[in-house]
Amino acid sequence: MPHHLLYTLFxxxxxxxxxxxxxxxxxxxxxxxxxxxxxxxxNWSSIDCCHWEGISCDHKHQVTQIWLPSKGxxxxxxxxxxxxxxxxxxxxxxxxxxxxxxxxxxxxLNELKVLDLSYNHLSGDLSGWPSSLQIVDISSNDFCGIxxxxxxxxxxxxxxxxxxxxxxxxxxxxxxxxxSSLVRFLDFSHNYHSGQIPSGLGACSKLKVFRAxxxxxxxxxxxxxxxxxxxxxxxxxxxxxxxxxCSDIVNxxxxxxxxxYGNTLSGKIPENIGKLSKLKHLILHTNSLTGxxxxxxMNCTNLIQLILRLNFLEGDISTFNFxxxxxxxxxxxxxxxxxxxxxxxxxxxxxxxxIRLSKNQLEGQIPPEVVQLxxxxxxxxxxxxxxxxTDAIKILMRCKPLTIVLIGQNFQHEALPGDDxxxxxxxxxxxRALGLSGSQLTGQLPSxxxxxxxxxxxxxxxxxxxxxxxxWLSTLPRLFHLNLSDNLxxxxxxKELCSLPxxxxxxxxxxxxxxxxPIFLSTRGNSQYNFLSNLYPSIFVGSNSLSGNIPVEIGHLxxxxxxxxxxxxxxxxxxxxxxxxxxxEELKLFENRLSGEIPASLSSLHFLHHFSxxxxxxxxxxxxxxxLQSFDASAYEGxxxxxxxxxxxxxxxxxxxxxxxxxxDNGHRIPWFPITVVLGFxxxxxxxxxxxxxxxxxxxxxxxxxxxxxxxxxxxxFKIAYWSx
Numbered sequence: 001m002p003h004h005l006l007y008t009l010f011x012x013x014x015x016x017x018x019x020x021x022x023x024x025x026x027x028x029x030x031x032x033x034x035x036x037x038x039x040x041x042x043n044w045s046s047i048d049c050c051h052w053e054g055i056s057c058d059h060k061h062q063v064t065q066i067w068l069p070s071k072g073x074x075x076x077x078x079x080x081x082x083x084x085x086x087x088x089x090x091x092x093x094x095x096x097x098x099x100x101x102x103x104x105x106x107x108x109l110n111e112l113k114v115l116d117l118s119y120n121h122l123s124g125d126l127s128g129w130p131s132s133l134q135i136v137d138i139s140s141n142d143f144c145g146i147x148x149x150x151x152x153x154x155x156x157x158x159x160x161x162x163x164x165x166x167x168x169x170x171x172x173x174x175x176x177x178x179x180s181s182l183v184r185f186l187d188f189s190h191n192y193h194s195g196q197i198p199s200g201l202g203a204c205s206k207l208k209v210f211r212a213x214x215x216x217x218x219x220x221x222x223x224x225x226x227x228x229x230x231x232x233x234x235x236x237x238x239x240x241x242x243x244x245x246c247s248d249i250v251n252x253x254x255x256x257x258x259x260x261y262g263n264t265l266s267g268k269i270p271e272n273i274g275k276l277s278k279l280k281h282l283i284l285h286t287n288s289l290t291g292x293x294x295x296x297x298m299n300c301t302n303l304i305q306l307i308l309r310l311n312f313l314e315g316d317i318s319t320f321n322f323x324x325x326x327x328x329x330x331x332x333x334x335x336x337x338x339x340x341x342x343x344x345x346x347x348x349x350x351x352x353x354x355i356r357l358s359k360n361q362l363e364g365q366i367p368p369e370v371v372q373l374x375x376x377x378x379x380x381x382x383x384x385x386x387x388x389x390t391d392a393i394k395i396l397m398r399c400k401p402l403t404i405v406l407i408g409q410n411f412q413h414e415a416l417p418g419d420d421x422x423x424x425x426x427x428x429x430x431x432r433a434l435g436l437s438g439s440q441l442t443g444q445l446p447s448x449x450x451x452x453x454x455x456x457x458x459x460x461x462x463x464x465x466x467x468x469x470x471x472w473l474s475t476l477p478r479l480f481h482l483n484l485s486d487n488l489x490x491x492x493x494x495k496e497l498c499s500l501p502x503x504x505x506x507x508x509x510x511x512x513x514x515x516x517x518p519i520f521l522s523t524r525g526n527s528q529y530n531f532l533s534n535l536y537p538s539i540f541v542g543s544n545s546l547s548g549n550i551p552v553e554i555g556h557l558x559x560x561x562x563x564x565x566x567x568x569x570x571x572x573x574x575x576x577x578x579x580x581x582x583x584x585e586e587l588k589l590f591e592n593r594l595s596g597e598i599p600a601s602l603s604s605l606h607f608l609h610h611f612s613x614x615x616x617x618x619x620x621x622x623x624x625x626x627x628l629q630s631f632d633a634s635a636y637e638g639x640x641x642x643x644x645x646x647x648x649x650x651x652x653x654x655x656x657x658x659x660x661x662x663x664x665d666n667g668h669r670i671p672w673f674p675i676t677v678v679l680g681f682x683x684x685x686x687x688x689x690x691x692x693x694x695x696x697x698x699x700x701x702x703x704x705x706x707x708x709x710x711x712x713x714x715x716x717x718f719k720i721a722y723w724s725x
Contacts, residue, residue, distance in 0.1 A: 020047050020048040020049075020050075020061065021048055021049040021050040021055075021057055021061045021062070021063065022057075022060075022061055022062045022063070024083060025049060025057075025062055025063040025083070025084055025086075026049040027080075028063075028080040028081065028083040028084055029044070029049055029052070029055070029063065029066075029084075030044070031078055031080040032077075032078050032080065032081065033075060033078060034073040034074065034075050034097075035073065035074040035075045036071065036072055036073055036074075037072035037074070042054070042068075042071065048061075049063065050063070053068075054066060054067045054068040054071070055067075056089075058086060060086075062086040063084050063086060063087060064086050064087060064088045064089065064111075065087070065088065065089040065090075066084075066087065066089070066090050066091065066092070067089060067091045068091065068092055068095070069091050069092070069093045069094050069095070069116070070093070070094040070095065071095060072095065072096070073092065073095040073096065073097055074095065074096040074097065074098070075097065075098070075099075076097065076098060076099035076100075077092075077097060077099070077101060077102065077105070077122070078102070079102040079105065081102075081105060082102070082104070082105050082106070082107065082108050082109065083108075084109070085108050085109065085110070085111070086111055087109055087111065087112055088111050088112060088113045088114070088132075089112075089113060089114045090112065090114065090115050090116070090117075091114065091116040092116070092117055092120065093116045093117060093118040093119050093120070093137070094118070094119040094120075095119070095120055096120065096121065097117075097120040097121065097122055098120065098121035098122065098142075099121075099122065099123070099124070100122070100123050100124025100125065101122060101123070101124040101125055101126075102124075102125075103124075103125045104125075104128055105125075105128075106128050106129055106130055107128050107130075109130055109132075110130050110131075110132055111130075111132055112130050112132055112133060113132055113133065113134045113135070113157075114134065114135045115133060115135065115136050115137070115138075116135070116137045117137070117138050117141065118137045118138060118139040118140050118141070118162070119139070119140040119141075120140075120141050121141060121142050122138070122141045122142060122143065123141065123142040123143055123144065124143070126138075126143065126147070126148075126151055127148070127150060127151065129151070129154060129155050130154070131154040131155065131156050131157065132157065133155050133157065133158055134157050134158060134159050134160070134182075135158075135159060135160045136155075136158065136160065136161050136162070136163075137160070137162040138162070138163055138166070139162045139163060139164040139165050139166070139187065140164070140165040140166070141165075141166055142166065142167065143163070143166040143167065143168065144166065144167035144168060144169070145167075145168065145169065145170075146168070146169060146170035146171075147163070147168055147170070147172075147173045148173070149173055149174055151173055157182060158182065158183055159182050159183060159184050159185070160183075160184060160185040161183070161185065161186055161187070162185070162187040163187065163188055163191070164187045164188065164189040164190050164191065164211070165189070165190040165191070166190075166191055167191065167192060168188075168191040168192060168193060169191070169192045169193070169194070170193065170194065170195070171193065171194065171195040171196075171198060172188050172193050172195070172197065172198055172212060172217075173198070174198050174200055177200060177201070177203040177204035177205075177207065181203070181204075181205060181206065182206060183204050183206065183207055184206055184207060184208050184209070185207075185208065185209045186204075186207065186209065186210050186211065186212075187209070187211040187212075188211065188212040188215070189211045189212055189213040189214050189215070189235065190213070190214045190215075191214075191215055192215065192216065193212065193215040193216065193217060194215070194216045194217065194218070195217065195218065196217065196218060196219035196222075197212065197217055197219070197221070197222050197225075197236075198222075199222055199224060200224075201222055201224055201225050201228060202222075202224030202225070202227040202228060204228055205228065205230065206230060207228050207230060207231060208230055208231060208232045208233065209231075209232060209233045209235075210225075210228075210231065210233065210234055210235070210236075211233070211235040211236075212235075212236055212239070213235050213236050213237040213238055213239065213259065213262075214237065214238045214239075215238075215239055216239065216240060217236070217239040217240065217241060218239070218240045218241065218242070219241065219242065219243075220241065220242060220243035220244075221236075221241065221243070221245070221246065223246065223248070226246060226248040226249060226251045226252065227251070228252070229251060229252060229253065229254065230254055231252045231254065231255055232254050232255060232256050232257065233255070233256065233257040233258075233259075234252075234255065234257070234258055234259065234260070235257065235259040236259065236260055236263070237259050237260065237261045237262045237263070237283075238261070238262035238263070239262070239263055240263065240264060241260070241263040241264065241265060242263070242264045242265065242266065243265065243266065243267070244265065244266060244267030244268070245260070245265060245267065245269065245270055245284075246270070247270040247271070247272060249270060249273070249276070250270065250272050250273065250275040250276060252276065253275065253276065253277070253278070254278060255276050255278065255279060256278050256279055256280045256281065256302070257279075257280060257281045258276075258279065258281065258282055258283070258284070259281065259283045260283070260284050260287070261283050261284055261285045261286050261287065261307070262285075262286045262287075263286075263287055264287060264288055265284070265287040265288065265289060266287070266288045266289065266290065267289065267290065267291075268289065268290060268291035268294075269284070269289060269291065269293070269294055269297075269313075270294065271294045271296060272294075272296055273294055273296060273297060273300070274294065274295075274296025274297055274298065274299030274300055275296070275299070276300060277299060277300060277301070277302065278302055279300045279302065279303055280302050280303060280304045280305070280327075281303075281304060281305045282300070282303060282305065282306050282307070282308075283305060283307045284307070284308055284311070285307050285308055285309040285310050285311070285332065286309070286310045286311075287310075287311055288311065288312060289308070289311040289312065289313060290311070290312045290313065290314070291313065291314070291315075292313065292314060292315030293308075293313065293315065293317075293320050295320070295321075298320075298321055298322070298323075298324045298325065299324070300325070301324055301325065301326065301327065302327055303325050303327060303328055304327050304328065304329050304330070305328075305329065305330045306325075306328060306330070306331045306332070306333075307330065307331075307332040307517075308332065308333055308336070309332045309333060309334040309335050309336070309356065310334070310335040310336075311335075311336055312336065312337060313333070313336040313337065313338065314336065314337040314338060314339070315338060315339070316338075316339050316340035317333065317338040317339070317340050317343050317357075317360070317362070318340035318341045318342070318343045318344070319340065320343060320345065321345050322343060322345040322346050322348060322349055323345045323348035323349075325349055326348075326349065326350070326351065327351060328349040328351060328352060329351050329352060329353050329354070329375075330352075330353065330354045330516060330517065331346065331349075331352065331354070331355055331356070332354070332355075332356040332517055333356065333357055333360065334356040334357060334358040334359055334360070334380065334382075335358065335359045335360075336359075336360055337360065337361060338357070338360040338361065338362065339360070339361045339362065340362060340363075341362060341363065341364040342357070342362065342364060342365075342366065342367055342381075344367055344369060347367070347369045347370065347372050347373060349373075350372070350373065350374070350375075351375060352373050352375065352376055353375045353376060353377050353378065353516050354376075354377065354378035354379075354516035354517045355376065355378065355379055355380070355381075356378075356379075356380040356381075356517055357380070357381055357384055358380045358381060358382035358383060358384065358406070359382060359383045359384070360384050361384075361385075362384040362385065362386075363384070363385040363386075363387075364385075364386070364387070365386060365387055365388050365391060365392065366381070366386060366391070366392045366395055366396065366407075367395075368395050370395060370396070370399060371395065371398045371399055373399070374401065375401055376399055376401055376402060377401045377402060377403045377404065377430075377516060378402075378403065378404045378515065378516040378517055379396070379399075379402060379404065379405055379406070379407070380404070380406040380407075380517070380519070381406070381407050381410070382406050382407065382408050382409050382410070382435070383408070383409035383410065383438075384410065385410065386407065386410035386411060387410075387411060387414075388411070388414075389410070389411035389414045389415075389416070389417060389439075389441070390414075390415075390417040390421050390422075392407065392411070393417050393421075393422060394417075394421070394422060394427075396427070396428075397422065397426075397427020397428055398427060399427075400427075400429065400430065401430060402428070402430060402431055403430050403431060403432045403433070403454075404431075404432065404433045404515065404516075404519065404532075405428070405431055405433065405434050405435065406433065406434075406435035406519065407435065407436060408435045408436050408437040408438045408439055408459065409437070409438040409439060410439055411439050411441065412439060412440050413439075413440045413441075413442065413464075414439070414441060414442070415441065415442050415443045416436070416441040416442065416443040416444075416445075416446060416463070416465065417446065418443060418444075418446045418448075419446055419447055419448050422446075422448050426451070428451070428452050429451075429452075429453075429454070430454055431452055431454065431455060432454055432455060432456045432457065432478075432532055433455075433456060433457040433459075433519065433532060434449075434452070434455060434457070434458055434459070435457070435459040436459065436460050436463070437459045437460060437461040437462050437463070437483065438461065438462040438463075439462075439463055440462070440463055440464050441460075441463040441464060441465065442463075442464045442465070442466070443465065443466070444465065444466055444467035445460070445465060445467065445469070445470050445473075447470070447472060449473075449476075450470075450472040450473075450475055450476065452476065453476065453477060453478070454478055455476050455478060455479050456478045456479060456480055456481065456502070456532055456535075457479075457480075457481040457532065457535060458476075458479060458481070458482050458483070459481075459483045459521075460483065460484055460487070461483045461484065461485045461486050461487070461540065462485070462486045462487075463486075463487050464487065464488055465484070465487040465488060465489060466487075466488045466489065466490070467489065467490070467491075468489065468490060468491030468492075468494070469484065469489060469491065469493065469494050469497060469541070469546075470494075471494045471496035471497070473494075473496075473497055473500070474494075474496040474497055474498075474499050474500055476500070477501045477502065478501075478502050478509075478510060479500055479502055480500070480502035480503055480509070480535070480537040480538075480559070481535045481536070481537060481538050482500075482538065482539050482540065482541075483538070483540040484540065484541050484544070485540040485541060485542040485543050485544070485564060486542070486543040486544075487543070487544050488544065488545060489541070489544040489545065489546060490544070490545040490546065490547070491546065491547070491548075492546065492547060492548035492549075492551075493541070493546055493548065493550060493551055493554075493565070493570075494551075495551045495553045497539070498551055498553035498554050498555075498556045498557055499553070499556060500557065502537070502559070503537055503539075503557040503558070503559050503560050504556050504557060504558060504559070505558075505559075506559065509533070509559075512531045512532045512533030512534075513531075514530060514531060515529070515530055515531060515532060518530045519532075521535070536561040536562055536585065537559050537560050537561045537562070537583075538560070538561060538562035538563070538564075538586075539557070539560065539562070539563055539564070540562070540564040541564065541565060541568070542564040542565060542566040542567050542568070542588060543566070543567040543568075544567075544568055545568065545569060546565070546568040546569060546570060547568070547569040547570065547571065548570065548571065548572075549570070549571060549572035549573075549575075550565065550570055550572065550574070550575050550578075550594075551575070552575045552576075552577045553577070554575065554577055554578065554581075555575070555577030555578065555579075555580035555581065556580075557581060558580065558581065558582070558583070559583060560581050560583065560584060561583050561584060561585045561586070561607075562584070562585060562586035562610075563578075563581070563584065563586065563587055563588070564586065564588040565588065565589055565592070566588040566589060566590045566591055566592070566612070567590070567591040567592075568591075568592055569592065569593055570589075570592040570593065570594060571592070571593040571594065571595070572594065572595065572596075573594065573595060573596035573597075574589065574594055574596065574598060574599055574602075574613070574618075575599075576599045576601050578599070578602060578605075579599060579601035579602050579603075579604045579605065581605065582604065582605065582606070582607075583607060584605050584607065584608055585607050585608060585609055585610065586608075586609070586610040586611075587602075587605070587608060587610070587611050587612075588610065588611075588612050589612065589613045589616070590612040590613060590614040590615055590616070590635075590638075591614065591615045591616075591638075592615075592616050593616065593617060594613070594616040594617065594618060595616070595617040595618065595619075596618065596619070596620075597618065597619060597620035597621075598613065598618060598620070598622060598623060598628065598642075599623075600623040600626075602623065602626075602628060603623050603625075603626030603627060603628055605627070606627065608627060608628075611628070611631050611635055612631075612634070612635040612636075613635065613636060613639065614634060614635060614636060614637050614638045614639070615637070615638030615639070616638065616639055617639065617641070618636075618639040618641060618642050619639070619640075619641025619642060620641065620642065620643070620651075621642075621643055621644040621651040622636060622642060622643070622644045622645065622646075622647065624644060624645070629644075629645045629646055630646075631646065632646060633646045633647055633648070
């Protein structure tokens with residue numbers, strides 16, 4: 001090679017070396033040894049690490065930032081990270097990193113300002129934070145134990161701290177505002193903290209957001225919280241906080257979000273709460289609040305959400321003036337003691353998308369003005385003594401955006417409107433859930449329901465509906481939860497219902513968005529559902545007068561989780577095809593006229609946790625060595641022919657009569673006794689009883705006697721003796 005080329009290469013190497021990143025930093029980065037599954041994967045192969053993805057350097061070519069969120073990183077964090085002494089920003093959030101943090105990892109990182117390790121599986125030591133830290137986010141990890149007071153003892157510049165969604169226990173540490181007056185954001189929620197909210201919150205003069213929900217905190221709200229006049233959000237849901245909401249809360253004039261739901265707060269909503277003119281979200285549901293709605297609440301003209309359900313609030317709701325709340329989108333006053341009529345002033349809130357007034361002491365009819373709410377998609381008016389279901393259906397069918405309509409436990413003993421009553425209507429075209437249960441409605445299932453092609457949930461339980469189950473239900477492409485239990489429905493279970501698209505193939509299921517308000521169903525202990533898709537795929541037709549066989553086509557409903565055919569008149573055998581419903585969690589067949597044996601194939605239903613075939617005509621052994629024997633004996637009682645665990649009587653005495661007697665040419669013998677014993681018995685029997693059996697009268701007596709014998713072996717011999725005559 002010519003000398004001038006060697007010289008040029010030498011200069012290039014020197015130039016590259018002078019401008020490459022610090023070699024200690026480069027080696028430290030390489031030793032992190034993260035497993036990377038991102039697409040495309042990280043490219044850290046060049047000489048200059050300052051140009052690597054997610055890496056930034058200062059003018060001295062020393063690493064100052066590692067910014068690698070959501071890169072599919074796994075593995076543990078190496079102690080070599082502590083060698084990056086000029087590091088100021090570290091973001092490894094939303095990866096799959098695991099294991100404990102190396103002890104003393106942050107001791108040498110004296111310039112670290114931003115630390116974000118959220119959404120990983122990290123654990124370990126949290127001591128020794130550098131004084132330079134401003135933002136710390138270790139949320140959604142596996143950190144546990146008590147947060148020691150030394151945790152942030154030197155964090156004099158801290159502005160944001162998020163330790164939510166971990167496994168921390170014990171008290172919330174003394175507020176870091178004592179060491180840093182710059183704190184703006186604190187989040188201790190979704191842990192296992194206990195005790196009272198510690199004092200010292202009032203020292204957080206710049207605090208804007210305080211969250212500590214979903215813990216086990218007790219006591220009252222600390223009084224010094226009302227001195228933090230810059231607070232914009234207080235979120236303390238689902239703790240054990242008690243006592244009243246102090247009227248001094250109106251000092252927090254910048255507050256826009258107050259979430260205290262799921263506690264045991266008592267007393268009245270402060271009368272002067274209207275002074276919180278910037279309040280957008282007032283969420284106080286599931287407490288023990290009393291009294292009426294303060295009239296001053298109408299001054300909160302920026303209010304977006306008003307959620308007060310499940311309290312002890314009272315008063316004539318129709319006298320409350322909602323007309324000033326133009327920004328209101330969600331109002332939930334359900335499960336209280338409000339009285340009066342439907343509050344017509346709500347129709348002035350043109351932005352409303354969700355209304356729940358269920359389970360109050362209201363009365364009257366649904367006003368036709370509800371159609372003025374052009375964005376209303378959720379309406380729950382369960383159990384408020386509504387009347388005139390025909391007009392109610394007609395009015396609501398004109399509300400085109402409606403997706404959730406829950407109006408059951410009203411319209412007592414009225415007739416379910418038929419096709420003639422809603423003729424020509426194309427309403428409910430967007431309805432996904434229709435609840436009309438518990439109203440003692442009469443009539444048959446109207447065919448206008450067949451037009452609801454987006455319907456996913458249909459609840460008509462506890463009515464007086466007659467007729468048969470219509471086959472057109474199978475034309476509803478999205479229906480996956482059907483409840484027709486406790487009615488007067490007769491006829492057979494239609495085979496067509498076994499082809500419901502949403503229960504046959506997952507391709508028929510649609511992605512479900514978050515509901516504007518949760519819905520509650522009593523079929524699983526009044527469970528709460530925030531997504532309609534979280535409802536378990538079900539068919540409930542129990543407590544009717546259905547008859548005939550259970551169709552074998554029922555095995556097509558592969559996605560079914562619950563099937564209730566109980567308390568009907570079904571007959572025939574339990575079909576083997578039920579074992580094809582491998583997602584089944586509930587199977588209720590009790591109080592029918594089913595016969596035959598329990599199919600052994602049902603043991604393949606591994607998710608089954610509610611099961612009963614009680615009070616039928618079943619016989620034979622309960623399939624052994626299966627989950628079916630894990631249920632209580634009450635699941636099988638009322639079937640005298642059943643035996644084996646968990647029932648107390650064994651099956652050892654049961655002999656299959658079809659195999660009792662066969663020719664020895666077939667290789668079988670009479671069970672238990674030699675043939676000579678049998679012949680001797682026959683001879684002795686006819687020597688004594690022969691003349692009696694000849695008489696017709698005694699033959700009848702003989703058969704009655706045989707019916708009462710319990711020993712199947714003796715029955716066998718008596719039969720042989722008789723027929724040999």
